[in-house]
Amino acid sequence: MANALRETNFSFDPPATLYRGKVRDVYRRDGQLLMVASDRISAFDHVLPRAIPHKGQILNQIAAHFLEATRDICPNWLESNPDPNVAIGKACQPVPIEMVIRGYLVGHGWREYQAGKRELCGVPMPEGMKEADAFPEPIITPATKAEEGHDEDISREAILERGIVAPDVYRKLENYTRRLFARGTAMAAERGLILVDTKYEFGIADGEIYLIDEIHTPDSSRYFYAEGYADRQARGEHQKQLSKEFVREWLMEHDFRGLAGQTMPEMPDEFVERITARYTELFELITGKTFQPAATEDIAARIASNLSATDWKPIAKAW
Missing domain, CATH: 3.30.200.20 (Phosphorylase Kinase; domain 1)
Structure with a gap:
């Protein structure tokens, strides 16, 4: 090795x-x-x-x-x-929230859904969804950045109420997040993959917002194989993933x-x-x-x- x-x-x-x-x-x-x-x-x-x-x-x-x-x-x-x-x-200067965007109901979102929740970070989730179903449109579910321990879900309203970022800055973060996810989705599709969900981190320097850290990696994102996705959903089978989720699953099994x-x-x-x-x-x-x-x-x-x-x-x- x-x-x-x-x-x-x-x-x-x-x-x-x-x-x-x-x-x-x-x-x-x-x-x-x-x-x-x-x-x-x-x-x-x-x-x-x-x-x-x-x-x-x-x-x-x-x-x-x-x-x-x-x-x-x-x-x-x-x-x-x-x-x-x-x-x-x-x-x-890092913005102290992660901009998480989800195109499909998996991972943390699915675990919350299984627990009976139909809202995530203030965003409603439709009834009747199955694991790995696509949302009608991608949803943004921010998380606070924790120095240690677990990051925590937070709604847009709470971010603005607490003054974590100014309203105009948050609007730009949401806009960047949706456009980056659309680009990542298109690039994944060209390679036979589905970009399932991901997170983006931003910072500010000289009054300008910058994308920082990593993007669209297996540490920050989930991918499905596009081939066979619809058939696996129809049969109620687990999707074939290319992400770090299998590490989490192994840990949960143990x-x-x-x-x-x-x-x-x-x-x-x-x-x-x-x-x-x-x-x-x-x-x-x-x-x-x-x-x-x-x-x-x-x-x-x-x-x-x-x-x-x-x-x-x-x-x-x-x-």
Whole structure:
């Protein structure tokens, strides 16, 4: 099995502050961010004990693919990718909500629906829906950004009542969200996939809204295979998914939903390799490119070497 990148600990001159998210190590200085996509994987807002080989590279490259393909819709933070696991770009003040948009009733939305709820984030859900049915039109169901633990659903009305963002800013966020989802849906359809749901994160710099973080990756999105979708729905079968949902399902089968008192199960090698294979499959399907794994003998050293030609040259032997 290839090595995996659990975390980085680079030092730079001039120095940068480090924030370690669920998946990314984020270095910040002088209005710029350097993001290292690690091979960590999270589910139910918990980072799992084992890292997944090549996952960070795949996420970083899928995100770059879609950020470049959507610049005409919304400006974004990305400026360069000096290493397969690294992205450098504009530092923005994050908007503290995730703009979640759902085209189909699955995942969290389906679990809420099964519990009898017919409204999600203030948005009504029709009666009589089955799992994986399409909504009449995509619904936006925002979530608050939590530093730790679970993000929480929130309605448009609550966002505005609490003054989390100004009304004109929120209108722009909704507009960008719908247009980005439409573009992602069209690009997925060209590759024989259905973009089921996703989330977008935004930030503000110099008074302008920027799309930040990743988009349309298996960490932030679900995909169905388009071929056979209608037949599977008609037969009441589970849809064939290409997303991280199968990791959540495996955890639930092993009695873990991220709740207090639950013990996270240890993933065996076979399952870790299966996750790598699924991420690789999504990369190749959605981009139309063949995945070329980067060297993993010493991933941190490789990143440091590739950064040496940028303004973010790590201090020697500091990783």
